[in-house]
Amino acid sequence: GQNIDQPTEMTATEGAIVQINCTYQTSGFNGLFWYQQHAGEAPTFLSYNVLDGLEEKGRFSSFLSRSKGYSYLLLKELQMKDSASYLCAVTPGGSYIPTFGRGTSLIVHP
Amino acid sequence: DSGVTQTPKHLITATGQRVTLRCSPRSGDLSVYWYQQSLDQGLQFLIQYYNGEERAKGNILERFSAQQFPDLHSELNLSSLELGDSALYFCASSAHFSGGSGELFFGEGSRLTVL
Numbered sequence: 001g002q003n004i005d006q007p008t009e010m011t012a013t014e015g016a017i018v019q020i021n022c023t024y025q026t027s028g029f030n031g032l033f034w035y036q037q038h039a040g041e042a043p044t045f046l047s048y049n050v051l052d053g054l055e056e057k058g059r060f061s062s063f064l065s066r067s068k069g070y071s072y073l074l075l076k077e078l079q080m081k082d083s084a085s086y087l088c089a090v091t092p093g094g095s096y097i098p099t100f101g102r103g104t105s106l107i108v109h110p
Numbered sequence: 111d112s113g114v115t116q117t118p119k120h121l122i123t124a125t126g127q128r129v130t131l132r133c134s135p136r137s138g139d140l141s142v143y144w145y146q147q148s149l150d151q152g153l154q155f156l157i158q159y160y161n162g163e164e165r166a167k168g169n170i171l172e173r174f175s176a177q178q179f180p181d182l183h184s185e186l187n188l189s190s191l192e193l194g195d196s197a198l199y200f201c202a203s204s205a206h207f208s209g210g211s212g213e214l215f216f217g218e219g220s221r222l223t224v225l
Contacts, residue, residue, distance in 0.1 A: 033213070042112060042200065043153070045213035087153065097143070097166050098214065102152035 002026045004101035006088050011107045012078055020073045020086050020104045028093015034062050034073045035087040037103065043087055046073070075106075083108045113137065114217035116201050122223045128189040131220045135182055135203030141165075142184040143204070143214060144176055148197040159184055188222070196224045 003025040012018040024032070031050040035043040047055055049064035049071060061074040073086055085105050089098035113136035123129055135142050144156040146169075155168035159178035170176075173191075178184040188195060198221050202214040 042114075042216035042218050043214075044112070044216070048213065089153075095166070097155050097158060097168065099155065100145075100153035 002090065002092055002099045004088055004090055004099060006086075006101045006104045008102070009105045009107070011109065012075075014078055014080060014108055014110050016078050017074065017076050018078060018106065020075070020088075020106065022071045022073070022088030022101060024069050024071070024088070024090045024101075026069075026090050026092040026099070029066055030091040030093060030095065032062075032064055032071050032091075033087075033089040033098055034060075034071075035089060035100075037085045037087060039084070046086075078108050080108050080110070082106060112215040112217065114201060114203050114215050116199075116217035116220050118220055119218065120221050120223075122225065123191060124225055125191055125193060127191050127224075128187065129191065129222065131186040131188070131199050131201075131222075133184045133186070133201030133203075133217060135184070135201075136205075136215050139203035139205050139215070140182065141204045142178055142182070143202040144170075144184070144186050145200045145202065145216075146197050147200060147219070153200070156186070191222075191224045193224050196222055198222075 005023045034046040037043040047062035054063045059076045085103040087103045088101040115134040140161045143158045146154045156170040158166040176186045198219045200219045202216045
């Protein structure tokens with residue numbers, strides 16, 4: 001089976017930096033996604049990693065270490081609108097269907 | 111706006127009943143995915159269709175069924191509903207058979223409440 005772990009909840013201050021970790025144990029690996037989901041809304045794509053290293057996109061960066069089964073999403077210059085759930089999803093080997101973790105609820109306060 | 115349309119947005123029904131959720135993918139997308147999201151389980155993959163054919167099955171109950179029509183819209187049928195089926199049901203689409211590096215585009219979801 002697939003196992004994806006993320007912290008349930010994190011809090012941070014507006015303007016700060018926060019790192020959301022994701023560890024996974026899957027049968028093989030075909031890629032890792034991060035999605036953002038505001039309460040009651042649809043998940044929206046943030047990033048995709050298939051090779052080791054850091055992918056930067058504006059205020060958001062995502063890192064992957066395949067050997068460690070580990071990824072993180074780094075959010076810089078936090079804004080109130082970044083308060084949302086962040087979902088880590090892994091596409092296991094031999095599959096193309098993302099398996100989602102339960103998500104990390106990020107609360108940004110002034 | 112992801113371009114994926116789901117109806118209805120909200121649905122309240124009783125145990126034992128049957129409902130149909132509808133999804134129109136983004137223009138040009140051939141793959142449709144159905145996910146169930148409940149508070150204690152997160153996003154759970156149910157089933158995927160590609161160009162009218164079933165391609166992958168996840169944790170979909172036998173009481174649930176789906177299909178994709180020639181115009182590429184999809185329907186998820188939920189029958190003999192139980193309280194535990196109350197959840198947010200998302201449809202997502204992608205351009206290709208294989209998700210690969212291609213992101214999934216999610217609809218706004220259909221919130222089902224079973225009383």
